[in-house]
Amino acid sequence: MSEPIVQLSNVTKRIGNRTIIDHLTLDLHPGEVYGFLGPNGSGKTTTIRMMVGLMKLTEGEITIKGHSITDSFEKAIRQVGAIVENPEMYKYLSGYKNLVHYARMVPGITRQRIDEVVKLVGLQGRIHDKVKTYSLGMRQRLGVAQAIMHKPSLLILDEPTNGLDPVGIRELRDYLRHLAKSEGITVFVSSHLLSEMELMCDRVAIIQHGKLIDERVISQDGPAKDAVSRYRFEVDRPSEALELLAQHSAVVTQEGIELDTDRETAAWINAQLVSAGLKVYGFRPHVKSLEEQFLEVTGGETVG
């Protein structure tokens, strides 16, 4: 795998004697969309604040393209575009003037570039209106525009789908995947919208109480053919089926039986059941959604 573009090593944040982030270590690679999941109060926003230099680290180190966010802040942050929590803008300025404001802070952003990102986030009709007249979703779009305007190599978005309508969410998702895959930008998104993450991310990390509790790869092409998963068979006489499949350690459920197996074996089992005279109404692999996995690893706790 390529060199990580962002490295968090043993990042710890203590406020008073509370440990909010506890020895968090993550590597992000160029061109990946990385999901950062966790229940409310688990420390997602705090981690992001440290990644963009708004909060100091109590321990550990964060580097972006080899530059430490603590020791060479300006070089590190030049690579970053971000939205932290809500996309707060100057309400008394127009959306366009807000963008001009941030554009002036990074050399080389032309008016054409501003117009380009305005079009990209679909705000061209309202960009010259004052931000105080914007809806939440429009402000979110403006937030995305200021984050990508200077072509960062790392895009950090804290709950970017918050306030977006289904079309907006879809557009953002497609756009983020496009940025990652065709421009090699690393995207770091936090969310508790798990189904969203599943559609958008290459990898997700799950944190709880400021600790990394799980990190896994999400396959965007569905499970591999020979992967073992849990199959459910809907049959009319489950107990007979269970006897037939004694060596497979199947269990009886409401609808029929369940067992762990792969695709080929599942088809073979189906044939066995049918030839034994049982009625098979259907069988299918049961892929656990990220949501179920999330609830499993976090123990279904709501506030960390």
Add this chain to the structure above:
Amino acid sequence: MGNFMELVRNENMKIYSRLRTWIMMGIMLVIMLAASIVVLLLDEGVKSMWTVLNSEVFSGTMLVTIFTVIIAADSVAGEFSSGTIKLLLIRPWSRSKILLSKYISVIQFAIFFLAVLFVWTYIWNGLFFGFSSGSLQELTNESSTGSVWSFVLSGLGLQFISMMLTTVTISFLLSTVFRSGGLSIGLSLFLMFMSDTIAGLMSLIDKPWKDYFWFMQSNLTQYLSNGPDVTHEHTIYFSLGILLVYYVVFLAITWWQFMRRDITS
């Protein structure tokens, strides 16, 4: 890296895009014009435009100080209360330069308003009482010679220096430390209005250390009248020196606070 003046331009854009700023300007212009009209109607013994102008500029400076305090207080605290501080600080600029750009925009605001104040009062008083080159005797009781222009402009300059060194910088400090615009406006204006009272009380104390408080030294315009019969307790350099020491301390605290703080808004 980037161009620092672009940061100052941003701060100016934020100040002058707000209706509030132009309301302040309107208030100042209306009050000054009204004062001249009242003098024109009620006082027949006006010697020249300069006597009216001088007192208007003097009290107008107080008004500009109040307005500058409001701008200074909002400059930092406003970014915290609106949450925009987060997006402002994640740019390739150090926090100290961003704070400096804000401070410079506040100074520019004060200079801009004072310039408008002077031009405005010059035009109206000239129209009402006749443009004249004036003489110093009309303004001061001593028989000093010199230009009226330099007397009035030095007064304006000294008042500006005194306000920047104390009240406005205190407001900027409080705005950064407490991140509350209201608190810093209230407290710094309270200190400004109380400083004469406090200075009066302290002058009763017969101890040498009383001279080292900024209240005692913030009236710089007293040094303008320096005829043979006028004596001052100290020189202007002493007063300026004391004020500068406080100024450096105020700025050091402001910058130190702004740079070390975690942004949690």
